[in-house]
Every structure is written in structure tokens, then in C-alpha cells.
Amino acid sequence: MSLLVTGSIGIDTVESPAGKAVDALGGSCVYFAYAASFFTPVRLVGVVGEDCPRGFLDPLARTGRIDLSGVEVRKGSKTFRWHGRYHDDVNVRDTVAVELNVLAERGPAIPEAFRDSTHVFLANTHPALQGELIGQLSSPALIVADTMDLWIETQRDALLGLLERIDGLVLNDSEAKLLTGKSNVVAAGLEIARKVRRFVVVKKGEHGSLLFAESRVCALPSYPTVNVVDPTGAGDSFAGAMMGYLAATGRCDLTALREALAYGTVTASIGLEGFSLGRFLAVGREDIERRLAEFRELVRF
Amino acid sequence: MSLLVTGSIGIDTVESPAGKAVDALGGSCVYFAYAASFFTPVRLVGVVGEDCPRGFLDPLARTGRIDLSGVEVRKGSKTFRWHGRYHDDVNVRDTVAVELNVLAERGPAIPEAFRDSTHVFLANTHPALQGELIGQLSSPALIVADTMDLWIETQRDALLGLLERIDGLVLNDSEAKLLTGKSNVVAAGLEIARKVRRFVVVKKGEHGSLLFAESRVCALPSYPTVNVVDPTGAGDSFAGAMMGYLAATGRCDLTALREALAYGTVTASIGLEGFSLGRFLAVGREDIERRLAEFRELVRF
Numbered sequence: 001m002s003l004l005v006t007g008s009i010g011i012d013t014v015e016s017p018a019g020k021a022v023d024a025l026g027g028s029c030v031y032f033a034y035a036a037s038f039f040t041p042v043r044l045v046g047v048v049g050e051d052c053p054r055g056f057l058d059p060l061a062r063t064g065r066i067d068l069s070g071v072e073v074r075k076g077s078k079t080f081r082w083h084g085r086y087h088d089d090v091n092v093r094d095t096v097a098v099e100l101n102v103l104a105e106r107g108p109a110i111p112e113a114f115r116d117s118t119h120v121f122l123a124n125t126h127p128a129l130q131g132e133l134i135g136q137l138s139s140p141a142l143i144v145a146d147t148m149d150l151w152i153e154t155q156r157d158a159l160l161g162l163l164e165r166i167d168g169l170v171l172n173d174s175e176a177k178l179l180t181g182k183s184n185v186v187a188a189g190l191e192i193a194r195k196v197r198r199f200v201v202v203k204k205g206e207h208g209s210l211l212f213a214e215s216r217v218c219a220l221p222s223y224p225t226v227n228v229v230d231p232t233g234a235g236d237s238f239a240g241a242m243m244g245y246l247a248a249t250g251r252c253d254l255t256a257l258r259e260a261l262a263y264g265t266v267t268a269s270i271g272l273e274g275f276s277l278g279r280f281l282a283v284g285r286e287d288i289e290r291r292l293a294e295f296r297e298l299v300r301f
Numbered sequence: 302m303s304l305l306v307t308g309s310i311g312i313d314t315v316e317s318p319a320g321k322a323v324d325a326l327g328g329s330c331v332y333f334a335y336a337a338s339f340f341t342p343v344r345l346v347g348v349v350g351e352d353c354p355r356g357f358l359d360p361l362a363r364t365g366r367i368d369l370s371g372v373e374v375r376k377g378s379k380t381f382r383w384h385g386r387y388h389d390d391v392n393v394r395d396t397v398a399v400e401l402n403v404l405a406e407r408g409p410a411i412p413e414a415f416r417d418s419t420h421v422f423l424a425n426t427h428p429a430l431q432g433e434l435i436g437q438l439s440s441p442a443l444i445v446a447d448t449m450d451l452w453i454e455t456q457r458d459a460l461l462g463l464l465e466r467i468d469g470l471v472l473n474d475s476e477a478k479l480l481t482g483k484s485n486v487v488a489a490g491l492e493i494a495r496k497v498r499r500f501v502v503v504k505k506g507e508h509g510s511l512l513f514a515e516s517r518v519c520a521l522p523s524y525p526t527v528n529v530v531d532p533t534g535a536g537d538s539f540a541g542a543m544m545g546y547l548a549a550t551g552r553c554d555l556t557a558l559r560e561a562l563a564y565g566t567v568t569a570s571i572g573l574e575g576f577s578l579g580r581f582l583a584v585g586r587e588d589i590e591r592r593l594a595e596f597r598e599l600v601r602f
Contacts, residue, residue, distance in 0.1 A: 087484075088484050089484035090484070090485075091484075183388075183389050183390035183391070183392075184391075184527055184529060185507070186525040186526060186527050187527045190527070204508065206486070207505065207508035207509070207522075208508070208509070208520075208522050210522075210525060216599070217525045217599060218599045218600070218602075219509075219522035219523070219524075219525050219599055219600055220522060220600065220602070221508075221509055221511075221520035221521060221522050222520070223520075224487040224511060224518045224520050225487060226485055226487050226488045226491070228485065258601065258602040259602050261602065262602040296602070298517070298518060298519045298520055299519070299520055299521065299600055300559065301519075301521070301559040301560050301562065301563040301597070
């Protein structure tokens with residue numbers, strides 16, 4: 001099994017009630033890859049600009065599990081930048097500034113050596129580009145994508161077309177409602193699950209997640225934590241751990257999906273305890289296993 | 302063990318996307334009592350006015366498990382009335398009209414025969430009145446109260462005084478944040494748990510609930526359902542099943558509280574599938590057990 005992720009690499013500035021991180025490593029495929037690397041090796045495909053600081057991706061490289069040979073440094077382009085500010089209620093954030101830069105240009109190509117990847121995660125980007133990336137794969141066993149409100153509103157047909165070509169979709173509750181026009185998130189998830197091949201995961205942030213697979217609904221709360229420093233990338237970390245677990249086990253049955261959801265939950269809960277990848281750099285798989293055991297205990301009845 | 306509930310009895314008119322119920326049986330202690338009666342006999346204390354329709358409480362009486370001898374029909378007074386309208390998103394509702402009527406007068410007295418109740422639920426009312434009711438009990442083993450934003454904002458000292466006298470508090474997430482000034486609901490729950498004797502339950506509606514007891518946090522999602530007809534009273538039904546289970550078992554340890562939370566979750570999820578008590582009238586304990594088994598299955602990993 002081999003796990004590929006494509007998505008954004010960003011230079012993030014984040015302000016939260018806990019402090020501030022300036023020009024920190026961020027982006028969907030960065031969080032995804034680091035979280036997934038606790039479970040399985042990861043192949044990362046993304047683009048940065050010439051301005052990308054030297055050694056910026058070293059934290060990923062140092063895992064020894066993330067293959068960065070698919071990262072393109074594009075001449076004449078600038079790296080994606082995002083500046084966000086979380087409120088005292090960290091569930092609310094403002095985007096202070098965003099510079100799409102290289103993300104507004106053509107997407108990356110999947111290197112020849114990565115085209116045999118069995119497990120693929122297409123982080124949020126234009127659904128047409130996600131479709132193109134799928135076309136570059138030789139033998140995908142499990143293709144999962146993320147999306148966002150922008151594409152639901154402006155590229156609905158392309159997105160609906162994409163759904164038929166993917167095994168799983170990961171999206172948040174407001175996106176699920178927007179995509180279906182249903183105000184009941186369970187009804188929304190069930191409807192989307194009928195459009196994809198295998199499963200839908202609806203992320204609800206601090207309220208946990210829902211899994212729709214095999215005509216069933218599963219639900220998990222979030223890991224209850226007081227120590228929320230920086231929620232940036234939590235959804236990507238969630239997806240990374242989930243996909244990392246599925247790739248590591250080579251399974252995609254309902255039992256495996258439930259376990260993957262639980263791993264996603266606890267891994268994301270660790271990540272948000274620090275800015276950028278800070279907390280991830282300080283923990284190992286054993287910490288994830290310990291938190292999973294705690295999580296299992298606290299949802300038990 | 303004997304379970305007493307005091308709270309409102311109301312004549313409710315409810316509009317939801319699923320239809321409309323006019324002058325239906327409602328009120329906090331009505332929902333509570335019916336849900337609790339699946340588990341244990343219940344003693345109900347409340348006040349209605351002279352206008353209360355004949356036979357209005359018959360659905361409660363017909364359970365054979367709810368003692369209505371503590372219901373006062375007050376001469377010259379009118380029954381509490383509430384008219385609410387749920388949006389397409391049933392998590393949002395407007396109060397179209399409310400007539401406090403008898404609820405704005407003096408509270409009910411606990412009949413002599415009920416004063417030896419071991420388990421007591423004080424549904425939402427003025428905290429000073431809740432305190433008075435506690436004073437009428439001879440041998441309470443477990444006193445649990447509900448509250449609301451109005452009392453947190455206007456009767457904070459009385460409410461804080463009450464917390465020291467009760468074993469458990471049940472409130473919703475926005476109330477927990479309001480009471481503590483904390484935006485993190487876990488931090489809020491932990492703080493409130495230090496003020497009461499035993500436990501706090503934070504209800505999050507469609508997002509499940511959190512339990513804070515014995516310095517621990519437990520979390521459950523809601524039972525994922527598409528069929529939401531009328532969420533009125535769901536929080537009271539939740540508390541009713543929870544307290545009914547605790548009274549029936551005579552336990553209040555962490556394991557019992559977790560089970561009680563799960564029973565509260567599934568019982569409330571049944572109640573909201575119909576207007577007023579409609580669904581409850583059509584089900585029995587075996588239906589609750591069946592849904593509990595489904596719930597256990599869907600949160601398993």
C-alpha cells in the first residue's frame with residue numbers, strides 16, 4: 001500500500017488567544033502528511049514558490065516517512081500565504097489576509113514514481129484539478145477527496161462529476177448541508193454517500209464526526225480538550241490519520257473505517273494543542289495510541 | 302428509590318417543517334416524567350390553571366407510573382402557554398408567543414407524601430424557588446437541577462448558592478459558557494463540576510452531550526436521526542430518562558452516569574420523532590433498549 005496526498009503548502013501566520021505564530025509551516029497536505037506519517041509512509045505532491053524559505057519542509061523530511069520528491073519549487077512563483085486570527089472562542093476565526101499565489105496557477109503533476117499509489121487523498125482544490133490528478137494514477141484502490149463551500153457554490157457540476165469517481169469524500173457539516181440543500185446533517189450525509197463509491201465523513205469540529213458507509217451511520221464525539229492552541233489544519237490532520245490508518249491496514253470495511261475515524265479524531269486533537277506542526281513534532285505513535293485508549297474509555301457506556 | 306420532578310406543565314402550540322400541533326401537552330416536567338416513567342415510577346409536582354382542559358394530563362396518568370397527586374389546579378389562574386416555530390433547520394426556533402400565567406405566580410408545594418423522595422429533578426425555574434423546594438425534602442439522596450440563561454444573567458448569586466446544594470446540574474452548552482465566561486465548553490463543564498456535589502451534564506442538542514464527574518470527562522454524540530418532527534422537550538426527556546435510570550438502579554457512580562447519559566440520549570431521540578408526547582405514547586421500554594443497542598453499535602470502534 002502507498003499513500004499519496006496532493007494539496008496546499010502554505011506559509012501561515014496564525015493568531016489565537018494562546019499566542020501567535022509567524023510564517024509557520026502550514027497547508028492542507030502538510031498537516032495531512034505529518035498526521036498520516038504516524039501510520040504509514042506518505043508521498044507528498046504540492047507546489048511552492050521561489051520564495052519558500054530554505055529548509056521550510058525539513059520537519060516533514062525529518063520524519064523519514066514523507067517523500068518530498070513530488071514538491072515542485074516553481075520558478076517565478078510565490079508560495080501560498082494565509083494569515084488567520086482565532087477569536088476567544090477558537091471555533092470562530094477571521095481570515096486576515098490570503099495570497100493564493102502559486103495555488104492560483106496550474107496544479108502540480110504527479111511524478112511518474114508516484115503514479116502507482118494505491119491510496120490517494122486529494123485535499124481541497126478545484127474539482128476539475130482533482131479529476132485531472134485522478135487521471136494520472138495507474139492503480140488507485142482508494143481515492144478520497146476533500147472540498148469546500150467555494151467549489152460547491154461555483155463548480156457544482158464538476159464536483160458532482162468528481163463524486164462518481166472517488167471512493168470517499170471528507171467535508172464539514174456546513175458543506176454537506178450546502179451540497180445537498182438539506183438542513184439535517186444526517187440526511188445530507190446519507191445523500192452524499194449515495195453519490196460516492198464507498199463512504200462520506202462529515203467533520204463537525206469540536207462536535208465530532210459522522211461516518212456514512214455501507215448504508216450505515218456511525219458517530220463519534222471529538223476528544224474533549226481544554227488545551228486548544230491552534231485549530232488550523234485540524235481537519236487535514238484528521239483526514240491524514242484516517243487515510244494513514246486505512247493505507248497501513250489495507251482495509252476499508254466498516255470496522256476499519258470506524259477505527260480510522262477514531263484515529264483521525266485523536267490525532268487531530270493532539271495537533272491543535274500547538275501552533276503549526278509544533279505538537280506533532282513532540283509526539284510519536286505511542287502518544288496517539290495512549291490518547292486513543294483514553295478516547296475509547298470516555299465514549300464507553 | 303422514589304423520583305420526584307417539579308417543573309412546568311404547558312399548553313404548547315408547535316409548528317415545525319413536519320406540521321403543526323395546537324394546544325398540545327407540553328412543559329418540562331411533562332416530558333421529563335414521561336421519559337422517566339419508562340424506567341421508574343415518578344411523582345410529578347406542578348401547577349396548572351383553571352383553564353387546563355379536562356383530561357389534559359391523561360396520557361401521563363395512563364402510564365400507571367406517574368403520580369399526579371402533586372398537580373395543583375389553581376383557582377383564578379391560567380395555565381402556562383407556549384407557541385414555538387421551528388425553522389427548516391430545526392435547531393433554530395422562534396418563540397411566537399409565551400404566556401407565563403401561573404408560572405409567574407408562587408411555585409407549587411411538594412405534597413407531604415412526596416417529601417421522602419430520594420431522587421429529585423428541579424426543572425428550570427427561578428433558583429430561589431428551586432432552593433425552597435429542596436428545603437421541603439426530608440431525605441434526598443440525589444438532587445439534580447436544570448437552569449436557563451435568564452437565571453444565569455439575572456440571578457447569578459442565587460444560582461451559585463443553589464449549586465452548592467445540588468448533586469448534579471444539567472444545562473446546555475451556551476448556558477455553561479455563559480455561567481463561566483469560558484468559551485471552551487470542556488473548561489466550562491469542569492469549572493461547574495467543581496461547584497456542584499457530583500456531576501454536570503452539558504447538553505449540546507444534535508451534537509450530543511458531555512458528562513463531568515469524578516474529575517473525568519465523558520462524551521457521547523447524539524443518536525443520528527433524520528426524522529426530527531418536534532425537538533420541544535428533548536432536553537427534558539433526556540434528563541427524565543437519565544434520572545429515571547439513576548433512580549431505578551439507585552446508583553450514581555461514573556459507570557451508572559455514563560449509562561444514564563446513553564439512555565437519556567436515545568430516549569430523547571425517540572421523543573423528537575413526533576409532536577408533544579406522540580412518539581412516547583407509541584413505544585415501550587423495549588424500543589428504548591433496542592435503540593440503545595443500535596446506539597452502542599454506532600459509537601463503537
